[in-house]
Amino acid sequence: MDSFNIAVFASGNGSNLQSLLETKKLNNEDSIDVSVVFSNKLDAYALKRAEKNNIPFFSVNPASFENREKFDAAVLDKLKTFNFDLIVLAGYMRILSKEFLREFEGKIINLHPSLLPKYPGLNTHQKVVDNKDSHHGATVHFVDEGLDTGQIIGFSKFKIKEYEIHHLEAKVHEIEHKLLPLICSLIKNKRLKFKNNVLEIDNIEYPDGKEFNF
Ligand code: GRF
Secondary structure: OOOOEEEEEOOOOOHHHHHHHHHHHHOOOOOOEEEEEEEOOOOOHHHHHHHHOOOOEEEOOHHHOOOHHHHHHHHHHHHOOOOOOEEEEOOOOOOOOHHHHHHOOOOEEEEEOOOOOOOOOOOHHHHHHHOOOOEEEEEEEEOOOOOOOOOEEEEEEEEOOOOOHHHHHHHHHHHHHHHHHHHHHHHHOOOEEEEOOEEEEOOEEOOOOEEOOO
8 A cells, every 4th residue: 555644733732643643553554654743832742742652753933933924934844854645733723824725735634622613713612611512522624724614524522411621621532532543544545535526435425524423
């Protein structure tokens, strides 16, 4: 099989990066190769995880640049020295410039802690509590120029039993750690395509993304 490498962008703990790294143990077609990890935070634990797993990593500090475009251009320069087929935003807390998005059109996916299109942006768990929603979950989508608006690939939800932020956050993480590796594997194994602009997974149409139950 052709090699398939992923560049992971993360700003914090990187538990989702870890879930991708764990797939190596499967040693089958669902194993994901992470070729580089990038963070906008020098102290992100995600970088430590990369180091521990002998994965190349780098960080660029946004404060050293005048604007988003210049920062992204510096990231791009460095990123291009690595081989990758897909960029995965796994807890990357910065908006990408239009130039960056254009460069990798259709090749960037994001993991979001809500059932999109509900609650794009920040503080999703709080919003779920405030609105006493019956369900919560996580979504993986392609990144476009909007805020968490790109084509949804897949999502997974759970019924809320306890309206407490830390509890909800933990439940969402649990789901994310299954959903993200699964979707990366679908992309790697070319099980995902667009026919007349409609998303298909294993030749079945999913205009609004596929639901996964774990
Ligand atoms: C995840 O909940 C992700 O959905 C959100 O940020 C969190 C990152 O968690 N965008 P981690 O750094 O992967 O542990």
